[in-house]
Amino acid sequence: MPAFSFNDILLLATTLFSVGLAGVLVRRNMVFMLMSLDIMLNAAALVFVGAGARWHDATGQVMFVLILALAAVETAVGLAIILCLHAHGRPTLDADTGNLLRGWNHG
């Protein structure tokens, strides 16, 4: 099996990250946005694994496991928010319908 150089891995990670970023920016569906976020996280994780392989250090793999857990948690929380929104009577997945981040006192 041909060994990938570290550069290849970085390239792949960057591509993945860009795809994820584009997904977050372009898609309006919140489920897709979550998926894109996961792609971005995985890209970061990939870099860690690659770096671990490059410098023969187990820390990279530890960090990978950490990111895996983080991604799972993040997805769980995100989906929970979506379900909560549904339960509270907003049956839409469109992210642009909400603008609470703007702060409620500015109207």
Added chain:
Amino acid sequence: MGEILLPLLILCPLAASMIVSVSAGRMGACAIGTVACTGVGISAVISIILSITLLSGPPAGVLQVTLWPWMHIAGFSADIAFMLDRVSMVMILVVTIVGLLIHVYAAGYMRDDPGIARFFGCMTLFVAAMLVLVLASDLLCLFIGWEGVGLCSYLLIGFWYNDPANTAAARKAFYMTRMGDVALLCGLLLLATATGSLRIGAVLAAVTNGQLAPSGVNLAALFILVGALAKSAQIPFQTWLPDAMAGPTPTSALIHAATMVTAGIYLIARLHDLFAMATPIMALTAILGTLTLLMGACTALVQSDLKRILAWSTISQLGYMFLALGCGVWQAALFHLMTHAFFKALLFLTAGAVIMRTGHEQDIFRLGGLRHAMPGLSAAFAVGASALAGLPLVTAGFYSKEMILSGVWHVHFGLTREWTLSGHPLWGIALLGAFLTALYIFRCVFIVFCGKKQGTSATGRTSRLMSIPLGCLCFLSLCGGVIEMPDTLPPLHLFSTLLDPKTPLSHADEPIWLVLAGALAPLAGLGVAWVLWGRATPVMHEIPGQAAIIRLARTGWGMDALYDRVFVQPFRLLTWLTHHDVLAHAITATGRLTQAVSGRIFQARTGFLDILSIWGSRGTGWMAYLLGQLDNGRVRWYAAWIAGGLCAGLAMAVLS
């Protein structure tokens, strides 16, 4: 055997108290009374056995029991330890025997009270605490009993708690004695610091060895004296005792005769070696005692409440004991303590029976002519009264008072080198006091038992449970004094030899007129009382209340009002004023101030901004619109901004 009996002596009333308290509501009145009397009775038997053992031993024999170490630490040690010597022997006999008689009486007196369990729980605990106080061989251990009797007196004085006046009287008693306790505690701290132990023997040895500076000895004696004054209701702490009449009568008898107020006398007698080193304090003790005895007698003379007369007479008699202590004749003080316990218990219990049978009437002017309705009680009261007055030869009070008077006559206080204080004026006042004592107590006797029948009528009978203790006390009040006689009579010194076998108190050079004067004063008082109140048409029905001084005397010389004005009211006012935590308010106020200031600054700033915005309203508005467009609240836009910003940042970092 003594090692077991001595703790058992204390344990019996304590156990009775526990049983009675725990079983509250489950045992009948009879059972409760029986348990309590059994507890005290066993300890009375034990104390008699112990006394016999002690007396049959060597003259200076002491029974020491150390139960367990209390606090042992670098620089200080205290033990739970008890000691029976001759002084405490006299005390335990008085406490248990008189206590037992009072308990038997109370079993009859309190039979119908719903709170009888609580009552006997406290009474037996009272006796136990007093026994701890008396037997302790460590001053700190003594302090347990000292505070314990205070607590029990509080609970018993406020026994009928439904009336706020009773609980107020109870609190007053506790607070006043507590002040004394704190002073005593200071004295203990001083002694403990100086000697590293509070063992009575060790402390006295250290003091007599000169281990303590004279000023330290004086200070310690002063602290202890204040404690004793408060406990024994002497000037200036005397006001709590008359109010303490709020409790049930057996309680009053117990407080006045066997426990509580005698604690102060006992403490000073116990530490007489320490006091002997502090001459100024001795003089102070004697002077305060003299003042108190005079004041108590004068006040008793104008009271109209039967129990209050007795209360003031207790204060006055305690004044005699303090006088004796101050003059160094502590044996006389203990002797008087003993006889006083007999006749004062008798007087109180009789008064209680009279009051009970007349439907709780305590005003002597509404009682009258009770001689016919209750001859037995009248006789008992008369016996008690004669003993209190000290009618010569036939009563116990005569011998003990005589012992005090002769001791006072011989005393000289060497305060400084050139200035000495003779005991003669004190003797004169004490003699006057003896006269007044006879006057006020026979005033009471004549008004209540002789004379015309008043409105109140006597009902019922005195139960046997109550009359038997009265009989015993009558016997003791009459014959309890013959064990010690002045030298002019057959020189019998059983009591003082008992206490102090080495140097029995004897004044062979005593002039005979001294004894005669002591014998005549009460008789004169009796005579005057007969003239004023005793005859069929009394000269004076009631002491006129118009004179300001009499009105003042009736309220205890206005001391209550004075204390109320000087201490109680200001304290109440101050606590009311500081009701809300001042410091907390100060801190909260600081917070508020900060808030207000920042609000003001904020306003000023908005004002400034207003002007600014007028100047550049158009430009600002345009910018605001642009920024508002950025701040649209949409997640994706935010993400884009973050990504863009990151890219820009990275670009700058890489390219630069």
Added chain:
Amino acid sequence: MNPLPALVLLPVVGGGLAWLAEHIQPHTTTPARDASWWVVLGILTVETLLLVMVTFHHPAHAGPWLGHFSVPWIPAMGIAIRLDMDGLSLSLIWLSLILCFLCVFLATRQVTVNAGAFHFLFLATLTGIIGTFLATDLFLFFFFWELMLVPMFVLIAAWGHEDRQRAAMKFFMFTQGSGLLMLLSILGLVIAHYQESGELTFDYFTLAHTPLSPAVSMLLMLGFFIAFAVKLPVVPVHVWLPDAHTQAPTAASVLLAGILLKTGGYGMIRFNVMLFPDAASHFAPIAMGLGVAGILYGAWLSCAQDDVKRLIAYSSISHMGFVLLGIFTGSRMGMQGAIIQMLAHGLSTAALFLIAGAIQDRLHTRDMYRIGGLWTAMPRLSTAGLFFAVASLGMPGLGNFAGEFLVLLATWHVSPTTATLTTAGLVLSAIYALRMVNRIFLAASRPDQHPIQDFPVRQMAVFACIMVFLVVLGLYPQPFMMFSAPSPLSVTAVTSREGATP
């Protein structure tokens, strides 16, 4: 197996179980809260067994330190999970467990809303407290110090009485703010040690030997002192206490008064006096002055309160003044007195709070004027109330007196005038205690009083145990004094750890 980490972790894990138990229990048979209650009881029993094991079965070679546990946590910064137990921490942990049992038997069952969460927070606080008593790594100590704060804050804010939000906020702000000062001091000490020796460590024993200039050591000591003074509390910073105690639910009041305040005293002994002995002795006159002020001020304000819980809260301030006074007398006697006073105050005040809580549960008021006399209706409750009021006024023969006497004696050695002044506090304590007794126990009952239920025999038996404890503590404190002495640093720091680690 080393029992110390189990001792710390068991309550919080058990608390989680208790929370779960509330949801697992089917709602048909018994109330759901009972399930979590039983779990809590079980956890506390296991914890007690553990503690018994520690008490009676410690390795003989360990010297005065009864147990040691050490695992690296963040080695890069020299932070480790270090737990050490000496007599002082052991006796305070015993006190905590006894009080928790008291709460569980008498108070937490009354919580009806969200009982599982309540129990979880309750046990989480216990973990924080036990951790505080055991931690010998300064970072870990700070961690536990903050840990016990948060659940307590939630307990007050969620289950408290009418004005709970404000009280909880006050509590949080005062303790949190002072905790930050302590963190600064800890960091300062660590950095000073780093500069001195080039070793970055948070180990208590290592840091104890850091040479410090007097000014720096005084500054660091003050940082610690302020944090502990807020917890104890010392008078100018006691402001949070009356509100927090009054508004907290009964169980939280008991924890607050019984143990949380003791962490302040513990910290002063362990960190102020033992880490900075010179600075502490320089600071002693001021600290003693503050102690006397606390005794008198607390007692004075206690005399003026109409709210039962507030009255008890102010009396706590007064009693903790004795602790401060005793710790800073600088003698072993004063220290022992302070420890005995902490134990006795923990028991007596906790019992008083439980009684006040029981009264509030039954009558829905804490105002003494509206409660009226209770003896006729509730003789058992009133007897217990009378006993603990008397204990709190310092009756000889009960625990509080033993502590107060030793403190006073140690103070008298230093300054007789101060001691004399302090004894005035004893008169005031009689005034507030008896005022309370004569308002709500031995007083005429209110005419409109409804029939109320007295303590059942079971609960009274629990109180009887506490009474026996107090009497034993008052009449035979010697074993406690031997047992609860804090282990000196010098002897044990190296030897005991070397004995225990392999």
